[in-house]
Amino acid sequence: xxxxxxxxxxxxxxxxxxxxxxxxxxxxxxxxxxxxxxxxxxxxxxxxxxxxxxxxxxxxxxxxxxxxxxxxxxxxxxxxxxxxxxxxxxxxxxxxxxxxxxxxxxxxxxxxxxxxxxxxxxxxxxxxxxxxxxxxxxxxxxxxxxxxxxxxxxxxxxxxxxxxxxxxxxxxxxxxxxxxxxxxxxxxxxxx
Amino acid sequence: xxxxxxxxxxxxxxxxxxxxxxxxxxxxxxxxxxxxxxxxxxxxxxxxxxxxxxxxxxxxxxxxxxxxxxxxxxxxxxxxxxxxxxxxxxxxxxxxxxxxxxxxxxxxxxxxxxxxxxxxxxxxxxxxxxxxxxxxxxxxxxxxxxxxxxxxxxxxxxxxxxxxxxxxxxxxxxxxxxxxxxxxxxxxxxxxxxxxxxxxxxxxxxxxxxxxxxxxxxxxxxxxxxxxxxxxxxxxxxxxxxxxxxxxxxxxxxxxxxxxxxxxxxxxxxxxxxxxxxxxxxxxxxxxxxxxxxxxxxxxxxxxxxxxxxxxxxxxxxxxxxxxxxxxxxxxxxxxxxxxxxxxxxxxxxxxxxxxxxxxxxxxxxxxxxxxxxxxxxxxxxxxxxxxxxxxxxxxxxxxxxxxxxxxxxxxxxxxxxxxxxxxxxxxxxxxxxxxxxxxxxxxxxxxxxxxxxxxxxxxxxxxxxxxxxxxxxxxxxxxxxxxxxxxxxxxxxxxxxxxxxxxxxxxxxxxxxxxxxxxxxxxxxxxxxxxxxxxxxxxxxxxxxxxxxxxxxxxxxxxxxxxxxxxxxxxxxxxxxxxxxxxxxxxxxxxxxxxx
Numbered sequence: 001x002x003x004x005x006x007x008x009x010x011x012x013x014x015x016x017x018x019x020x021x022x023x024x025x026x027x028x029x030x031x032x033x034x035x036x037x038x039x040x041x042x043x044x045x046x047x048x049x050x051x052x053x054x055x056x057x058x059x060x061x062x063x064x065x066x067x068x069x070x071x072x073x074x075x076x077x078x079x080x081x082x083x084x085x086x087x088x089x090x091x092x093x094x095x096x097x098x099x100x101x102x103x104x105x106x107x108x109x110x111x112x113x114x115x116x117x118x119x120x121x122x123x124x125x126x127x128x129x130x131x132x133x134x135x136x137x138x139x140x141x142x143x144x145x146x147x148x149x150x151x152x153x154x155x156x157x158x159x160x161x162x163x164x165x166x167x168x169x170x171x172x173x174x175x176x177x178x179x180x181x182x183x184x185x186x187x188x189x190x191x192x
Numbered sequence: 193x194x195x196x197x198x199x200x201x202x203x204x205x206x207x208x209x210x211x212x213x214x215x216x217x218x219x220x221x222x223x224x225x226x227x228x229x230x231x232x233x234x235x236x237x238x239x240x241x242x243x244x245x246x247x248x249x250x251x252x253x254x255x256x257x258x259x260x261x262x263x264x265x266x267x268x269x270x271x272x273x274x275x276x277x278x279x280x281x282x283x284x285x286x287x288x289x290x291x292x293x294x295x296x297x298x299x300x301x302x303x304x305x306x307x308x309x310x311x312x313x314x315x316x317x318x319x320x321x322x323x324x325x326x327x328x329x330x331x332x333x334x335x336x337x338x339x340x341x342x343x344x345x346x347x348x349x350x351x352x353x354x355x356x357x358x359x360x361x362x363x364x365x366x367x368x369x370x371x372x373x374x375x376x377x378x379x380x381x382x383x384x385x386x387x388x389x390x391x392x393x394x395x396x397x398x399x400x401x402x403x404x405x406x407x408x409x410x411x412x413x414x415x416x417x418x419x420x421x422x423x424x425x426x427x428x429x430x431x432x433x434x435x436x437x438x439x440x441x442x443x444x445x446x447x448x449x450x451x452x453x454x455x456x457x458x459x460x461x462x463x464x465x466x467x468x469x470x471x472x473x474x475x476x477x478x479x480x481x482x483x484x485x486x487x488x489x490x491x492x493x494x495x496x497x498x499x500x501x502x503x504x505x506x507x508x509x510x511x512x513x514x515x516x517x518x519x520x521x522x523x524x525x526x527x528x529x530x531x532x533x534x535x536x537x538x539x540x541x542x543x544x545x546x547x548x549x550x551x552x553x554x555x556x557x558x559x560x561x562x563x564x565x566x567x568x569x570x571x572x573x574x575x576x577x578x579x580x581x582x583x584x585x586x587x588x589x590x591x592x593x594x595x596x597x598x599x600x601x602x603x604x605x606x607x608x609x610x611x612x613x614x615x616x617x618x619x620x621x622x623x624x625x626x627x628x629x630x631x632x633x634x635x636x637x638x639x640x641x642x643x644x645x646x647x648x649x650x651x652x653x654x655x656x657x658x659x660x661x662x663x664x665x666x667x668x669x670x671x672x673x674x675x676x677x678x679x680x681x682x683x684x685x686x687x688x689x690x691x692x693x694x695x696x697x698x699x700x701x702x703x704x705x706x707x708x709x710x711x712x713x714x715x716x717x718x719x720x721x722x723x724x725x726x727x728x729x730x731x732x733x734x735x736x737x738x739x740x741x742x743x744x745x746x747x748x749x750x751x752x753x754x755x756x757x758x759x760x761x762x763x764x765x766x767x768x769x770x771x772x773x774x775x776x777x778x779x780x781x782x783x784x785x786x787x788x789x
Contacts, residue, residue, distance in 0.1 A: 112402060112403075112406065113399075113402065114398065114399035114400070114401075114402025114403055114406075115399075115402075115403070116399070143406060144346070144402070144405075144406070147409060147421075151409065151410075151413050155410075156410050156414075158406075
């Protein structure tokens with residue numbers, strides 16, 4: 001039983017996902033949602049033609065975003081807490097902005113609700129990223145919510161993790177890795 | 193009819209005319225319709241070879257050969273690039289639909305896609321992938337309209353999401369419960385308190401299905417099939433409107449279309465059905481254990497669901513209007529039903545629900561069902577936590593704009609009549625799977641039909657789907673596998689005196705030590721006495737019915753006879769071996785119960 005469980009490293013198509021599920025903390029999730037909403041505001045204040053259509057679209061969907069206390073956190077650099085280093089991708093535009101146009105290297109964790117191994121890797125990755133003192137961020141992409149992105153980036157099995165620097169995918173792995181392996185992967189991405 | 197020898201020769205001559213000319217019109221010089229067809233090709237500036245049957249001695253013989261080949265005796269009889277078009281009307285229609293131009297390779301209109309498949313179920317996916325691998329530009333559209341309860345699911349169709357897959361997994365959950373009981377007799381000792389957790393089972397199955405949905409999506413990408421999660425409907429010939437979940441509309445055109453929209457469960461049309469009842473579309477994703485359940489209907493869906501729910505320890509009642517498993521061998525159906533009854537499923541026969549009321553909300557809540565006898569004015573009431581309706585399924589053909597392009601449907605059941613090449617009355621539109629009128633509603637059939645259709649359309653193949661002798665299995669608690677004809681159908685086709693039925697009860701070895709179900713499993717073959725006792729019907733009621741039936745299905749495809757079965761040596765000890773030793777005919781009335789080895 002135990003052997004079977006550990007030999008299972010990733011969810012390929014048609015393979016049964018691992019049943020055990022170590023979910024990410026619920027409270028963290030709420031904070032992440034706040035953050036992700038916060039980011040659209042500065043864009044409204046400082047509109048650029050590039051992002052304007054996206055902003056208006058988001059704002060029209062969620063008028064409550066205008067709450068004043070949310071302003072000010074418009075760049076990852078200004079974030080003091082490491083909790084903000086991980087965020088969930090909202091859509092294609094969001095992916096462009098926070099992953100491809102990011103000035104920091106980004107780990108992209110393609111995951112799925114139905115994937116057992118993802119639920120082990122996700123928190124482990126978050127922990128490792130948090131240790132990097134803001135030198136790297138992590139974008140989480142639910143492949144069922146953002147299928148087009150996953151398809152575009154060639155995801156076949158989950159978890160798939162991409163290392164993105166200056167908008168380019170420079171490295172990738174599929175399946176579970178232990179902390180040492182993740183550390184090496186992240187160090188390579190950050191560079192010297 | 194000409195003599196056989198010259199018939200063969202004639203046939204070869206006709207075939208060579210068809211093969212060696214771009215367009216052949218078998219015609220009669222005085223026929224105005226023939227003139228019309230010839231004029232059409234003239235306007236298209238296409239050279240034709242016109243064979244005037246009335247001006248040649250062999251004309252009538254040619255006509256007889258054509259009748260044999262095409263089922264058409266009249267003229268004109270038109271062939272374009274070796275493809276039979278038909279008479280004047282068919283040729284004009286083919287021209288209007290652009291099929292003629294495509295066959296002639298003078299397609300003036302260009303479409304976005306070579307093929308658009310509507311429906312991402314087993315059939316649609318198989319067809320689209322095959323067409324794409326033959327180098328065609330293909331799009332699939334798939335959209336799940338949520339159930340009245342709000343349940344929806346991903347890519348892959350009924351089988352994957354709300355049919356075969358979750359059904360068999362839940363059946364397995366129930367079977368394990370039975371094995372757990374048996375295991376005590378085999379020496380396993382455990383605390384007596386055994387419970388089943390619905391959520392654990394449901395989540396595990398949903399997760400597996402989630403991985404399948406993703407797998408299908410990846411396969412489409414890998415095969416370069418364009419995919420849209422949108423609802424498709426025809427707006428004009430060769431053109432569909434695709435509407436996504438946000439209501440955004442886009443239009444696409446294609447030269448050829450395949451309809452593979454499948455079916456959805458039917459409701460009863462009584463007060464409270466859509467508000468309070470569920471169907472198999474909801475059951476597999478129910479977030480709570482359904483509790484005391486009334487299953488309405490006696491379709492295989494009804495009996496399978498009732499069977500596994502009872503196997504999970506629930507109090508289950510099945511309300512049956514008339515017979516069990518309509519269309520299946522009734523002796524087998526009754527035996528499968530009787531086994532369920534012996535294992536705790538209650539049956540209310542000859543009653544139909546007339547009203548469902550909610551007594552209490554909840555997960556599950558409490559419902560009151562009022563039902564009326566089909567034979568008298570008797571009315572009964574019952575209280576259940578869940579009411580599952582499984583009274584049949586309706587083809588999803590009435591809201592996809594088929595009227596806009598002139599595709600005919602059978603108004604009674606919404607199904608689509610097709611010829612033996614899955615072509616609808618509109619030549620560029622084909623249909624496969626559960627929506628076909630008078631065909632089998634089985635996933636592997638849809639897959640086979642879809643694949644073969646793509647090969648015929650784009651791969652130069654002429655292989656048609658063979659809908660005869662397809663095996664299937666009903667996963668009732670005691671599984672029922674069959675292939676070929678039911679006893680009733682065999683009698684109807686061949687006459688009672690011309691068939692021989694061999695049958696036997698059997699006791700699986702696994703049941704002996706477990707001490708259960710002596711002489712409940714049953715095997716039966718129906719042989720055609722006029723054809724060397726060829727096996728025309730195969731029926732098995734017992735464990736692992738699918739596994740047993742599949743192999744015999746291959747043998748039946750190869751023309752299995754009773755004698756061949758007798759010369760086959762069985763594997764001992766198995767259930768499947770019973771078919772190699774069947775010796776008692778039903779006609780003899782001899783005892784068929786089994787004792788020992």
